Amino acid sequence: MKIQAVKGTRDFYPEDMARRNFIVDGWKRASIRNGFLEFDGPIFEYLAMYQQKSGDEIASQLFAFEDRGERMLAIRPEITPTLARMVNQRINALPRPIKWFSVPRLCRAERPQKGRLREFFQWNVDIIGVDDCLADAEVIFCAVDYLIEAGLGSDDIVVRISSRRLLASLLEYFGIEESQLDKVYAVLDKKAKVPPEAFEKMLEEAITDADKRVKVMNLMAAETLVELEQFAGNDENAKKAVDELKRLFEYLNVMGISEFCTFDIGIVRGLAYYTGIVFEIYDKSQQLRAICGGGRYDNLLADFGGPKITATGMGMGDCVLGIVLEEKGIFSKAAVNGVIEYFVAYAEDALRNDALNIIAKIRRAGKIADFSYKGGGLGKQLKQASAAGAKQCVIIGQEYSQKKLILKDMIKGEQVEIVESEFLGQLKNAD
RNA sequence: GUGGGAGUAGCUCAGUUGGCAGAGCAUUAGAUUGUGGUUCUAAGGGUCGCGGGUUCAAAUCCCGUCUCUCACCCCA
CATH class of the missing domain: 3.30.930.10 (Bira Bifunctional Protein; Domain 2)
Incomplete structure (x- = not known):
């Protein structure tokens, strides 16, 4: 299996x-x-x-x-x-x-x-x-x-912010008992997630008293903090909660992200343990x-x-x-691939050990280097270098008898001849 | 826990009235013995989710089953 x-x-x-x-x-x-x-x-x-x-x-x-x-x-x-x-x-x-x-x-x-x-x-x-x-x-x-x-x-995202403390104090102010709060929260949390009629029906089940229910419905329609102040009336707790939200928005404004943030009384959060400010970020x-x-x-x-x-x-x-x-x-x-900084290619199999030696030195200088196990034609190796997304190729060929390498820029397509010791020296000085 | 959708190559999918299992991408090799990206050629890769049934013949029709997925419930 x-x-x-x-x-x-x-x-x-x-x-x-x-x-x-x-x-x-x-x-x-x-x-x-x-x-x-x-x-x-x-x-x-x-x-x-x-x-x-x-x-x-x-x-x-x-x-x-x-x-x-x-x-x-x-x-x-x-x-x-x-x-x-x-x-x-x-x-x-x-x-x-x-x-x-x-x-x-x-x-x-x-x-x-x-x-x-x-x-x-x-x-x-x-x-x-x-x-x-x-x-x-x-x-x-x-x-x-x-x-x-x-x-x-x-334009992509929005932070919706509300306050559990505000909801709690207002609901209590409306006469809803503390023991009922969690049940009511659970319904209010659905406001943006279910059709209005369904929401109304759920609310009917949670709050049997029609007067109280109307007050809650009106509250949930509030779109600004200013409107909330009217609901709060003379209730001290509710006023404090509104005041806290105002200060929060002021901080967010000072920090320069107010264009991302909006008040939304429908943000309740499912879990019972939240006690104050609550927020959610949406796409x-x-x-x-x-x-x-x-x-x-x-x-x-x-x-x-x-x-x-x-x-x-x-x-x-x-x-x-x-x-x-x-x-x-x-x-x-x-970056999907680790970007290969130097791909070392060798023109003849006899130069493979020289290539390995240079690869080891490049790597120990902290640069990302790789090579072809198979070797084969230079064309093949360069093809593999392209596929691996190599930025540069080090080519080891006949010139190596004079300790010279060819350094090829794989993006521009240009190449230069460089003495090995000079190339290795540059590696250590770069960055 | 409830309800929909989908399972065919590594990936995305096509597959006509039931009649030899297919394409693109990807992979490998070659065209190319000192110069890549493009292109061309070829190859490998399948228990058509699984089991049963109908049929001369099933990827295709029927039944069952498994898995994945989406929407509910829930959401720390």
Whole structure:
């Protein structure tokens, strides 16, 4: 029986690996220039760690197994619990704010579909220990900074921003009980995803009181922060939440990315643990799930047995992003092959050892060099050099009896004769 | 867990009324014994997803099954 790749996994052939590296390298560059430090954890953890935050149902959506010591373990479906565990462990020794990032490989046992696989990479950026929404602004900036570097503009993507705290205070102000909030959130999260009639019907089921429901419907139609202030009335909590959003947008404006950002009260995020600012980044032209999502989760460390220290962060997976970059033709910029700087060709088999000797010297000088195993005619070797995308060829022929090489520029097609020692000297001085 | 779509060469796919298994790209070799990219020629590469049925004859029709994929549910 022929064995095939497991459902929802990917094989990375060299050209796929080039794309993956294009994404991952960009993530790391953006993180580092935004002042984040890289961390990583184990690829599996105790199953209980994931159940603690999200409940038992989550167990069916992750790859769990028992080891030989009868420990219940799971392959990590996210890295945030690991982050919480690691930070809690050294909370008194770590200088704050803690600005860390990671690019973990994650697995989730969900049914695969467009933009979602069972094994993927996810860029995570978190700031722990900053109450002010400046931290949220910086997380958003970091994500946008990356997307711009990757080649996307404000015509391509949009950051939709809202606030859990705002929703919570307004809903409470409208008279909806706190115990009902999660249920209502789940419905509000669907607003942009289902037809208006369906949305209305779902809302009817979640909020039986007609007065309250009308208020919520009106609220969900709000498009600007100014409108929200009217809803807030004299409610202190709601006013504070609006004020926070205003400050956030001001920060984003100062940082020069306001054209990417918009307020959208329909952004709720599925999970219960978000406590404040929430945001998602979408591709404007396509019907894809979010490229990126994040927000504030002030109970993170406390949920994992640590002190109550605030946190905010985001995650960006490689699947949806990969589709977007592919559609925009951005991957063509990614170098698929390692670019050969010098391809060494030899005119006669007798010169092969001389060629090998020079190749070794080029490589030890830090340059990328390759050659033909088969040898054969010079034409064949140059053909192979072209196929490999070589920038230059070093040709070793009769001239080598006077220690001279031919250096051929494969792009311009020009060639010059050069003394071997001079050529090798140039290698070391270059760059 | 529910529902649609698709499985033919490494890839993208064609395959007529049931009648010898095909093309392009890719790969390899040659045209070319000191000069590449273009071009030309040739070769290799198939359990037509798998199993059963109908038939003189099945990639093609029927039944079953597996896999992949898309949309739901969910989404950290």
